[in-house]
Amino acid sequence: MARTHVTTVVNGDETEFLTEDSTSLLNALRDEVGLTGAKEGCGTGDCGACSVMVDDKVTCACLVFAPEVDGSTILTVEGLADSGELHPLQQCFLEGAALQCGICTPGFLISAKALLDRNPDPTETEIRYALAGNLCRCTGYDKIIRAVQEAAREMRGQ
């Protein structure tokens, strides 16, 4: 079966892989590139566990065909920390106990980063709506919202 050759930049590194046309970006990242940080919770765009940034836009990796990202820049949870230094969101999730099982965490971190990139000082309601596409069944969201508030404060230098 002919496979498509895809060239991307993943977490800052040029990355090439071969994929079937019907393979999702999520499965390509997990099976071909070996980055299993993005998770499949539903495969239908309803849970956000597979969230990654494609050219600076939050995207459900389960809804994109892998060949579509040819030439794109992709950020996954594995690329959030900067040479071992955690992103403030990662640090605040840890300190604020914003994860229990942690399966939803990669998706929340990516969605929250996208929010803070465009709105450094969101209200609680804005955070809640920005994260409404990410399901968490463990935490009731309380500590996740607080962790994002805290990270926003830190990133604003307060």
Next chain:
Amino acid sequence: MAVVEENPGYKWVGTRPIRPDGLEKVTGKAQFGADLMLPGMLFGKVVRSPHAHARIISIDTTAAEAMVGVKAVITGSDFPDLAANGAHPSEIDVANNTIAREKVLYEGHVVAAVAATTRDQAEAAAKAVEVTYEILPHVLTVDEAMADDAPLLHEGMITKGVDPAPEEASNVASKILHERGDLDQGFGEADAVVEREFTTKPVHQGYIEPHAAVADANSDGRAHIWCSSQGHFQMRAYSASVLGISPGMLKVTAAEIGGGFGGKTVIYLEPLAVRLSQRAGRPVKLVMDRDEVFRATGPTSGTRIKVKMGVSKDGKITAAEVWMAYEAGAYAGSPVGAAGMTAIACYDIPNFVVEGYDVVCNKPRVAAYRAPGAPMAAFAVESVLDELARDIGMDPIEIRLANAAVEGTQASYGPKFPRIGFVETLEAIKDHPNYTAELGPNQGRGIAAGFWFNAGMMSSATVHINENGTATVVTGSPDIGGSRQSMALMAAEELGIPYESIKAVVADTETVGFNDVTGGSRVTLATGAAVVDACRLIVEDLRARAAKTWDVELDQVEWVDGQAQHAEGAQPPLSLKDLAAKSGRTGGPISANASLNSRGVGAGFSTQLCDVEVDPETGVTRVVRYLTAQDAGRAISPDYVEGQMQGGVVQGIGWALSEEYIHDSDGVMENPGFLDYRIPVASDLPMIDCAIVEVPNPAHPYGVRGVGEVGIVPPMAAVGNAINDALDVRMTDLPMSPVKILEALNDQGD
């Protein structure tokens, strides 16, 4: 805000450090069930029944086997006939639920499985398996299943718990009964009596991680399983039974688990993956799609419950009569037993009858879900109690205080309660500012309480002191909500070394002693007690080594703050680090194991206060304020105690307002995805305020009770009571969706 009693000034217990497994989880490194890749690994796919009830006439796998990339195809005939081997009926049910033999009993029931070199090939091969069915009539609810002429799922099922035993088979697997006093006399003494009937739908645990298993079988019959599971020892036992081999042939490694809430205490994929791997001679990964998770795993029961209760003018409950029927799904084993024991356990009631039925129907077999069985019963009982309080003009907290079970109360299910903290949770609510916060238009406030036993069961732990004086704490309890942190905190407290010097890990079935499942809120209690026991053995050993070093009697050595001290100060102290460095000269490696059967559980209580706003035009209910007060016994790890409390509440809010299984008339699930099975999202909710109450459990070294489950018991009634407070309509059918609220408002207008 916490009611803290008798805190003897712990250094680590009760603090909020970063969890041991946190870094891996925020950086994407943590390996969950579906993340493992092995060289040469195949992808598997399961073939499922499209029918709710059918006889399997034939399965033709020839086309599938001939397809490109396909390495193995299995059906029920690839597994031993456990009935012929004289296995226990419950084992036979597990085996038949894992893969159907003669009949399929629900839509989604497994009939075959395939393994192929790619996902696409496996999917194509699964579609090519040809199954011929004879469709049978089905029953979907307790009402249909209990009807006189109902089609039977299991032709030989005779109701247990009925004397004399019925002669005819039925869909009722068992009956339970709890009675005390004289019901007629009790209702005779009542000044107000309320009788209501409630219905609830099956709801799913809704963990975000679908079930996943990888198996790698050897030609000598041994196999290694990696799976997302709440109890890898249990997975080993169940899988071995289904495969017809000895448990020792299987090694099971628990992957990081992406939520379970009870739903991952049972097996689905593991034996299939092993058999496929054996047939193919290569490792096989099986992962469910979300719609398979909905159609074939979990959920918890749909129910019908009738409650009649009476109170005297001063608020004393004089009598309670509860009748309940719980859907078990395809095989016997609904949580009606626990429901019957918990339904009225919060209260001291002189006269009652609680009667319950475990009823099979053509839906997926129910699995445990957080305080299994208790939430539906509490929805009914707490709603009726709310109405009684209104009838006699009494505050809802006061009526609960007037009847609350306390130390010494004979629990409705039998034993006398030891020290418990129900009253303290009621008082914590009363003392909180939310209790008197002003309500806006169309807003209402509701209160409800809940009880859960909490489990103990068996646990093992091993503690190793490393050569530099740090420690490794090894248990076999999969960590589903931060338990590695509580293990490390208790070990730090016992050994007197910093939390950061301790690594807590979860080991596979060959590396640590037996542990029962992570369930029943038992891990911090029972596995925690095993860790404490092992640490105490280590401290004994360390004292002995110091005594030998100093050439003094053992009783001259005390262990204080992580070091051996001479009672009279005649010797400079020896720290754990010093002793670890000398271990080769003082008796060898420092290590201890402890295994135990839990020494005593501590019952858990939760009282919750919910404010809602209901839009009378649309019927949409929004929770605007929420407070949960729960007796943790002792919060070893307050961050994760709050997490359990908040998570349970929000699952309950989903159960109350939006979650339900919807089946069409053919018994096919119509909403097997998160779009149509709607769990709460961040924008649906307010912050969830927590009041941790600490009334220590006398049977645990730190007073732990277990916190995972009771939080889901009160929310449905709390929300329903709040809706009633806002609009004066009593909702008796879950979920309390906008349509039903509008209907109730219309009826009220008639």
